[in-house]
Amino acid sequence: MQTSLKWPLANLKKIPASGMRVQETVDLSALLADRFADRVISMEPVTVDVIIEADEAGRISAVGSADTVVTLPSSRSLTPVALPIHNEIDEWFVDNEEQLARFDQQVNVSLVEKTVDLGTALLESLMLALPTRVLTPDEAASSKLPQGTDWAVTTEETAAQQSKPNTPLAGLASLLEQDGQAD
Numbered sequence: 170m171q172t173s174l175k176w177p178l179a180n181l182k183k184i185p186a187s188g189m190r191v192q193e194t195v196d197l198s199a200l201l202a203d204r205f206a207d208r209v210i211s212m213e214p215v216t217v218d219v220i221i222e223a224d225e226a227g228r229i230s231a232v233g234s235a236d237t238v239v240t241l242p243s244s245r246s247l248t249p250v251a252l253p254i255h256n257e258i259d260e261w262f263v264d265n266e267e268q269l270a271r272f273d274q275q276v277n278v279s280l281v282e283k284t285v286d287l288g289t290a291l292l293e294s295l296m297l298a299l300p301t302r303v304l305t306p307d308e309a310a311s312s313k314l315p316q317g318t319d320w321a322v323t324t325e326e327t328a329a330q331q332s333k334p335n336t337p338l339a340g341l342a343s344l345l346e347q348d349g350q351a352d
Contacts, residue, residue, distance in 0.1 A: 170193075170194050170195065170196055170214055173195070173200075173286070173288045174191070174193065174195055174217065174286070174287035174288040174291065175284050175285065175286045175287070175288065176221075176284065176285050176287075177283060177284060177285075178229070178262070178264055178281055178282075178283055178284060178285055179283075181221060181223055181229050181262075181285055182223050182227050182229070183223070184221060184222060184223045186222075188220045188221060188222040189220070189221045189222075190218075190219070190220050190221075191217060191218070191219050191220075191221060191231075191233075191287075192217070192218050193216075193217050194214045194215065194216050194217070195214060195215050195217055195288060195291075196214045196215075197212060197214075197215055197288055197291070197292050198211070198212060200288060200289065200292050201292060204292065205292075205296055208241070208296070208299075209239055209240070209241060209296075209299075210240040210241060210242060210249050211239075211240045212237055212238070212239050212240070212295075213237050213238040213239075214237065215235050215236070215237040215291065215295070216235065216236045216237065217233065217234075217235050217258075217287075217291065218233045218234055218235075219231045219232060219233030219234070219235075219258055219287070220232055220233055221287075226268060227263075227264065227268075228261055228262070228263050228268055229261065229262040229263075229285055230259075230260070230261050230262075231258060231259075231260045231261075231262070231287055231290070232258060232259050232260075233257075233258050234255065234256065234257055234258060235254075235255075235256050235258055235291055235294070235295060236253070236254070236255050236256075237253075237254055237295065238251050238252065238253050238254070239251070239252050239254050239295070239299065240252075241299065241303045242303065243303055243304055243305050243308060244301075244302050244303050244304060245304060245305075245308050245314075245315055245322070246305065246308065246315070248305050250303050250304070250305055252299075252300070252303065254295060254298055254299070256294055256295050256298045258290075258291065258294055259276075259277060260277045260278075260279065260287070260290045260291075260294070261276060261277065261278040261279070262278070262279050262281050262285045262290075263278060263279075263280060263281070264280070264281055264282065265280075266280070277290070277294065
């Protein structure tokens with residue numbers, strides 16, 4: 170099992186037109202610990218299947234998929250939850266600002282000097298694929314939200330309903346609306 174996916178840029182520019190297929194299992198846990206330890210508890214080794222190609226302009230593309238299991242804290246209880254993640258990869262690597270400027274902002278492009286590091290791009294792509302709401306199976310099945318003394322977790326819908334003004338001046342707002350419509 171590899172711990173990185175790095176190649177010299179000059180070597181990748183010489184890839185034949187058919188491309189280079191990379192099917193590896195890579196351990197990105199050290200990179201994960203350096204960059205995302207505050208968000209992710211752990212990540213199993215990542216199974217990568219990509220085709221790397223170089224175009225006439227010397228730009229490098231990596232297209233394929235990555236699969237792993239990521240353990241995240243539950244949004245409600247902070248209990249560890251293991252989530253299988255499948256992510257499609259479509260990354261570009263260029264070596265100068267002029268080529269970088271030619272890409273649409275919706276495309277994942279990395280500016281590199283001498284070495285293409287697919288592992289870093291892969292980890293960033295996987296982090297973007299993580300859900301923002303993570304629940305244990307029990308939490309997902311239950312409609313009861315956590316609560317304590319003088320506090321309770323509410324849904325956005327409940328909060329919107331409860332946020333309607335309930336002050337003596339709130340009645341004036343409706344009068345002003347009616348007065349504005351009468352003009």
